[in-house]
Amino acid sequence: xxxxxxxxxxxxxxxxxxxxxxxxxxxxxxxxxxxxxxxxxxxxxxxxxxxxxxxxxxxxxxxxxxxxxxxxxxxxxxxxxxxxxxxxxxxxxxxxxxxxxxxxxxxxxxxxxx
Amino acid sequence: xxxxxxxxxxxxxxxxxxxxxxxxxxxxxxxxxxxxxxxxxxxxxxxxxxxxxxxxxxxxxxxxxxxxxxxxxxxxxxxxxxxxxxxxxxxxxxxxxxxxxxxxxxxxxxxxx
Numbered sequence: 001x002x003x004x005x006x007x008x009x010x011x012x013x014x015x016x017x018x019x020x021x022x023x024x025x026x027x028x029x030x031x032x033x034x035x036x037x038x039x040x041x042x043x044x045x046x047x048x049x050x051x052x053x054x055x056x057x058x059x060x061x062x063x064x065x066x067x068x069x070x071x072x073x074x075x076x077x078x079x080x081x082x083x084x085x086x087x088x089x090x091x092x093x094x095x096x097x098x099x100x101x102x103x104x105x106x107x108x109x110x111x112x113x114x
Numbered sequence: 115x116x117x118x119x120x121x122x123x124x125x126x127x128x129x130x131x132x133x134x135x136x137x138x139x140x141x142x143x144x145x146x147x148x149x150x151x152x153x154x155x156x157x158x159x160x161x162x163x164x165x166x167x168x169x170x171x172x173x174x175x176x177x178x179x180x181x182x183x184x185x186x187x188x189x190x191x192x193x194x195x196x197x198x199x200x201x202x203x204x205x206x207x208x209x210x211x212x213x214x215x216x217x218x219x220x221x222x223x224x225x226x227x
Binding site for chain 1: 118120147149155156157159162169170205207215216217218219220221
């Protein structure tokens, strides 16, 4: 049972345009959400996060939007750059049985075309 | 060190052999996690350490998998009698407190032939 879903395995975007990566979750107990970026042969690196008390968090070219009623979050990258080409994982966390559990999506491979 | 260090970076082993994967977390990080990523899959949680104890081992796929952490620092993940389905990238992550996001290592790519 995939509690965090990234339904688009891949996405191609022209340099300078907006990249929108989507993530859906099923468990309403999730209260903290993160995006990680992963280059080949490297571990994922933290990109941006959002708490469930907010609906938007912005950091430079990266903005994460949270729609709690739809159980949906998205990552916007604008303008997209070739160096943004990577696999992006969303993650959701909740306190379950005294432990913070982080559940990751399956990732979306973003390719930014020069 | 400055980041989470994992060794070896690549491991090829014969089916049925035991393997040990090592993780050196960031100094002072009390929380340590093991994940694995199989081909086409997301990041699958294996085990969580707080200090030297493992309050959550729910992700270990079978009793062939075990992990320990000593001195609140280095952790080893041991897979006994490896099977081909164990082939994956095994990622270790640490964080200062459980509530914060992680810092991941570069992973160990395990191939069982």
